[in-house]
Amino acid sequence: MLFDLDKKINExxxxxxxxxxxxxxxxxxxxxxxxxxxxxALTPRYDAERLGCKLTGSxxxxxxxxxxxxxxxxxxxxxxxxxAQVPEPYCLVTVGxxxxxxxxxxxxxxxxxPVDKYRHVDVSVAGCTPKPEAIMAGIAQAAAILKEKRKGxxx
Amino acid sequence: MIGFIQSVLNILLLxxxxxxxxxxxxxxxIDRVLVARMQRRVGPPVLQPLYDVLKCLGKxxxxxxxxxxxxxxxxxxxxxxxxxxxxxxxxxGNVSAIRTNADMIVILYLLTLASVTxxxxxxxxxSPFAGVGLSREMVAMISYELPLVMVxxxxxxxxxxxxxxFSLAKIGAYQAANGPLLLNPVLWPAAIALLFVIPCEVGxxxxxxxEAETEICEGVLAEYSxxxxxxxxxxxxxKMYVMSGLFCALFLNIQTGFFLADILIYCVxxxxxxxxxxxxxxxxxxxxxxxxxxxxxxxxxxxxAALSLILVxxxx
Ligand code: SF4
Numbered sequence: 221m222l223f224d225l226d227k228k229i230n231e232x233x234x235x236x237x238x239x240x241x242x243x244x245x246x247x248x249x250x251x252x253x254x255x256x257x258x259x260x261a262l263t264p265r266y267d268a269e270r271l272g273c274k275l276t277g278s279x280x281x282x283x284x285x286x287x288x289x290x291x292x293x294x295x296x297x298x299x300x301x302x303x304a305q306v307p308e309p310y311c312l313v314t315v316g317x318x319x320x321x322x323x324x325x326x327x328x329x330x331x332x333x334p335v336d337k338y339r340h341v342d343v344s345v346a347g348c349t350p351k352p353e354a355i356m357a358g359i360a361q362a363a364a365i366l367k368e369k370r371k372g373x374x375x
Numbered sequence: 376m377i378g379f380i381q382s383v384l385n386i387l388l389l390x391x392x393x394x395x396x397x398x399x400x401x402x403x404x405i406d407r408v409l410v411a412r413m414q415r416r417v418g419p420p421v422l423q424p425l426y427d428v429l430k431c432l433g434k435x436x437x438x439x440x441x442x443x444x445x446x447x448x449x450x451x452x453x454x455x456x457x458x459x460x461x462x463x464x465x466x467x468g469n470v471s472a473i474r475t476n477a478d479m480i481v482i483l484y485l486l487t488l489a490s491v492t493x494x495x496x497x498x499x500x501x502s503p504f505a506g507v508g509l510s511r512e513m514v515a516m517i518s519y520e521l522p523l524v525m526v527x528x529x530x531x532x533x534x535x536x537x538x539x540x541f542s543l544a545k546i547g548a549y550q551a552a553n554g555p556l557l558l559n560p561v562l563w564p565a566a567i568a569l570l571f572v573i574p575c576e577v578g579x580x581x582x583x584x585x586e587a588e589t590e591i592c593e594g595v596l597a598e599y600s601x602x603x604x605x606x607x608x609x610x611x612x613x614k615m616y617v618m619s620g621l622f623c624a625l626f627l628n629i630q631t632g633f634f635l636a637d638i639l640i641y642c643v644x645x646x647x648x649x650x651x652x653x654x655x656x657x658x659x660x661x662x663x664x665x666x667x668x669x670x671x672x673x674x675x676x677x678x679x680a681a682l683s684l685i686l687v688x689x690x691x
Contacts, residue, residue, distance in 0.1 A: 270418065283430070
């Protein structure tokens with residue numbers, strides 16, 4: 221009976237992991253195009269709060285970390301340090317073509333991307349700039365991955 | 376024996392613990408849905424606050440290296456317990472889990488304790504962002520405490536005929552005999568003042584200067600994660616319910632004689648108070664600056680509360 225309750229609570233928490241997604245946004249040298257689209261996805265028109273999304277200001281409370289930009293020399297260490305502060309389980313979602321390939325900035329002396337050199341990327345949303353719909357779809361995919369990660373934590 | 380069982384049930388179930396937890400989750404959820412509808416969007420599910428709290432429970436708890444670990448982890452628990460105990464004093468109709476002669480003073484101190492745990496917890500986390508949030512939370516406290524006390528004093532004067540009473544049961548009995556106090560025009564300024572105090576006390580959107588996520592990275596909660604964060608989030612939800620319940624107890628205590636009808640009226644008026652005092656300001660205004668909050672509360676809100684107090688004092 222007690223064991224069952226424990227299991228039920230764990231299931232409820234797994235379930236909640238995919239329904240409450242707090243976003244934290246890191247700009248790793250983006251041209252600001254992707255940042256604006258992320259904000260657009262949060263506005264009433266696209267209403268990311270339907271999925272339980274909320275923008276949070278602290279990496280300690282993040283479930284999904286959105287990274288935009290090609291990872292510049294200046295932002296590399298900050299990116300790695302900020303990602304180290306996010307509590308498990310979390311998902312890393314890259315927004316735009318820059319974080320996954322370097323896009324138009326590729327080959328620059330100041331660019332040390334792509335992001336997956338440093339951390340495992342869970343979902344990568346392509347496009348320059350990706351539409352808010354695409355970002356929302358990426359967040360929804362990340363939600364499913366988060367649930368799996370949370371399940372993996374207590375097994 | 377029956378009396379004992381009944382009071383235990385009161386504390387654990389109906390006006391007490393279980394009801395408080397369910398009501399606060401639902402109230403916070405309804406608030407978010409209402410705000411979403413006012414902005415013409417679908418909004419989160421009503422149970423979203425529950426998902427948020429559960430999710431936080433399932434995450435890793437990180438204690439920063441610079442933090443004072445004991446205080447950092449204990450503060451949220453103390454805060455949550457103090458608001459839960461506050462909820463015990465709120466009467467539904469004429470039933471309350473705990474009743475004393477000075478409910479209002481206890482409520483005042485416990486609510487302050489909840490805010491103080493927020494301050495202490497953030498001070499223990501050793502983050503500069505939390506430091507800024509902490510000073511802002513103190514400004515908010517200085518702003519809303521005085522009008523809150525004045526409103527309570529005013530209601531106490533009206534219900535205590537001559538001698539101020541601090542017992543919510545006596546205030547309830549007075550309202551059962553003379554109708555809810557909201558019908559008394561002399562008390563309208565006080566009611567308005569309390570409606571403004573509610574969002575600041577709870578830390579709802581236009582007055583959430585202490586955890587402004589876009590300016591100071593969640594302020595007081597900047598270093599919190601996992602279980603302590605879940606406790607603080609739950610404290611926020613319960614505080615919301617406690618403040619709207621307090622308004623109902625002071626101004627809208629309608630007693631029909633049937634307990635079920637009383638519960639229904641109480642729930643409906645709690646939602647109404649939440650809608651008027653928290654959802655509408657959240658949907659229509661942006662966040663205030665620190666000194667704007669301070670000025671607003673020390674002029675308009677305190678003025679309203681003082682007006683009622685003076686009117687009652689000279690015996691209108
Ligand atoms: S993907 Fe395009 S819009 Fe986004 S940061 Fe890179 S260049 Fe800018």
